[in-house]
């Protein structure tokens with residue numbers, strides 16, 4: 001993430017390429033990454049073969065049953081596809097798919113949860129309101145599940161407001177014009193790199209009332225699980241190259257954040273507010289990682305002690 005997020009002078013001044021050693025660093029990193037991912041593939045391949053053989057021997061099971069035993073993870077699914085189309089779903093293609101999902105899907109979701117939690121610690125009234133909603137919808141005898149998320153509009157509003165104020169893809173991903181075009185009166189020649197300053201749009205006072213105020217209420221009444229509002233709210237980008245992980249991200253962030261609120265009492269470590277400065281990096285991390293105090297909620301203790 002560090003290497004891919006950095007601006008490199010040698011991308012613009014070709015002659016500097018061999019001085020910085022950046023190419024070499026990236027190649028070495030790729031080799032280590034490929035070795036690690038290939039290890040995962042082999043591990044799954046062995047396990048699938050053993051599980052399928054054991055299942056067939058023990059129960060004489062049919063193809064459908066075999067599939068349900070061996071299709072437990074994404075790598076299993078990709079290896080299953082490899083059996084039907086080995087040329088397209090090569091190990092290299094599987095390594096690429098895992099790498100892109102890890103790179104695009106983990107830091108982004110984790111950073112969004114960290115920003116949301118930081119905002120909640122600085123706004124305890126919002127945290128209490130979110131807890132009240134969860135208590136009303138989810139009995140203390142069970143943990144919140146994915147199917148509860150659509151029934152928690154306030155929690156969804158908190159996530160939308162977090163993504164508005166702290167979009168972890170503040171400039172989206174660089175796009176390139178495939179044809180000459182005119183944008184806002186500017187001539188954009190074919191092949192130009194185009195960056196969209198989503199952070200500026202999300203925080204523009206001409207578009208949003210008091211944009212630097214954390215007010216999840218502004219999204220109340222909106223369909224849950226949707227974080228898109230024309231072109232003024234687009235934390236996942238827009239169009240053909242928008243984030244394909246949006247649905248997964250909204251479920252994961254909702255489930256984790258909701259469960260943390262459901263199960264624990266949260267407090268700031270001191271009197272002072274959590275520092276909300278933005279750090280440098282590809283997925284807009286907090287400048288100072290969040291530290292907070294938490295303890296299990298007494299009502300949830302019987303349930304938590306059984307986990």
Ligand code: HEM
Pocket residue numbers: 100101102104105106108109112167168169172173174235236237238240241242243244245246248249253
């Ligand atoms: C809160 C979490 C996330 C946010 C805010 C987010 C945001 C974004 C943004 C802004 C883009 C660029 C869109 C554009 O340039 O128009 C993008 C691309 C992408 N995202 Fe996400 N993302 C998140 C989670 C995920 C997850 C969980 C996955 C998959 C497991 C994922 C996979 C991808 C991929 C593969 C792309 C590149 C798509 C392409 O170039 O066609 N993202 N994401």
